[in-house]
């Protein structure tokens with residue numbers, strides 16, 4: 091990892107390729123703004139390859155070299171996210187087919203088929219030519235593969251690839267039928283050839299089929315990515331790679347990429363200044379994603395995109411108020427980013443992102459507020475270089491598992507409105523952060539070694555024998571927090587015959603009897619048996635549990651389960667476990683974690699509301715998301731101030 095912050099933007103100069111003056115001005119303005127790195131070539135395919143096999147990289151080379159002469163490096167992108175029209179005309183197989191079986195026509199971006207051998211070959215050829223053009227060029231730091239991978243295609247080629255995926259997995263159709271529980275509703279398949287992807291026009295109620303389709307789509311995106319990596323490695327074996335992720339995008343399990351990217355990166359576009367919502371809420375939900383992306387490789391990541399002022403695609407594209415650019419960018423830094431990159435450098439005059447925020451506005455005004463704030467942050471990041479390569483440490487993990495999320499989305503009942511997985515995970519995450527705890531995000535395949543606390547919210551699907559790992563973890567002294575709706579189905583989404591949470595009823599000292607889903611605005615009162623825990627209310631789900639060895643921290647105080655346990659605690663060998671039978675209020679989660687967390691996990695035990703602390707290396711980073719001065723134990727924080735100690 092570099093020992094300074096990458097600071098820059100997506101740079102798309104093909105928009106003003108003929109305007110030497112603007113190109114020169116770009117470099118001058120970049121230097122003024124302390125920019126040291128740009129991402130280039132993301133959308134340059136139709137500029138570079140106007141005819142199949144005829145590549146003209148001269149423009150891109152000039153830009154890269156001119157920038158480098160002025161100390162600005164390049165993250166070089168492959169262009170597979172947006173293709174030229176000639177290619178779609180010549181090779182119709184590359185166009186995507188939607189879930190209704192309709193073939194899409196050329197347009198937008200990201201609308202390719204991820205299986206099409208023709209598309210893969212054309213991308214491969216371009217990528218190879220790109221790598222040849224830039225091999226040995228010191229300006230290139232990293233390859234940026236495609237852009238926000240997001241393919242899902244239902245064409246005959248993808249159907250065939252899906253069947254191959256299933257054949258490899260199940261070997262026989264009998265195995266598949268068993269895993270998919272096909273006998274019910276007469277769903278048995280008699281040959282792999284009969285299998286079609288899920289569709290609103292056809293099969294849309296076979297859990298196993300839908301789950302395996304989701305696995306296939308994620309796998310096929312990774313496979314597509316790997317094909318691109320391979321093309322570049324054929325030319326340059328030392329090349330380094332990333333691909334820009336998007337929050338926890340539903341189609342792709344980002345954890346599956348961990349061994350195939352050199353650095354994780356993501357595009358961060360929260361909406362600040364929401365109407366009637368504290369900035370601290372946005373800060374916490376955004377921090378969760380920073381921590382998730384950090385956790386993919388457990389090392390510093392790149393914030394590949396963010397807007398310097400506003401987007402053009404939110405319902406109301408609020409501007410960042412003065413100071414928010416710095417606060418939000420340093421929030422990424424606090425959570426382990428080693429870059430601050432914007433989308434985009436210069437605002438487009440036309441086209442779809444004409445009014446999306448950019449560092450340089452339509453008037454090229456270097457006195458505009460956005461430009462000045464970008465420049466000021468550039469200066470500041472130079473003084474903070476020592477932080478860039480530093481790692482974070484955490485002894486507390488939250489499990490966020492993509493496959494579990496898919497399973498919850500697919501399953502019918504008990505609540506179909508919103509399963510609430512994200513909300514449950516983030517509620518625990520927020521309470522931990524409010525208590526000054528660094529959090530790692532793990533999926534079910536991860537090792538739990540080195541962690542003191544594991545929080546596993548709504549882990550409906552137990553896969554990879556996670557219950558065995560969790561039992562070991564508690565037995566050896568770990569603290570486990572688990573919630574309602576956990577340990578119910580196996581990897582095929584078939585229910586366990588054992589009591590739930592499967593394999594952990596002794597560890598938790600409870601077993602689940604039933605679950606009562608609540609209406610969106612329905613709540614049930616809860617009383618607490620301990621002074622240090624507030625009364626609260628149940629929402630979303632009320633699970634009825636029966637204790638064996640567990641004791642109650644809080645009880646339901648309403649409905650037919652009045653007097654039954656809402657939150658329990660248990661001791662198991664050297665460790666302890668807690669179980670939330672329902673979703674509670676944020677004040678309860680906060681007080682709960684304050685009580686159960688080992689002190690050594692809390693970076694600060696007396697954090698003021700709206701103030702968060704993170705640690706990189708030995709540096710504590712405090713951020714005040716309040717719009718007012720805050721007095722902490724030994725120092726004060728101005729509104730939206732970041733303090734590094």
Ligand code: GLA
Nearest residue numbers: 237238357359395401433446
């Ligand atoms: C995404 C894309 C960018 C741009 C931004 C706008 O993150 O990767 O190309 O369209 O959105 O917010």
Ligand code: ZN
Nearest residue numbers: 203243245248
């Ligand atoms: Zn396809």
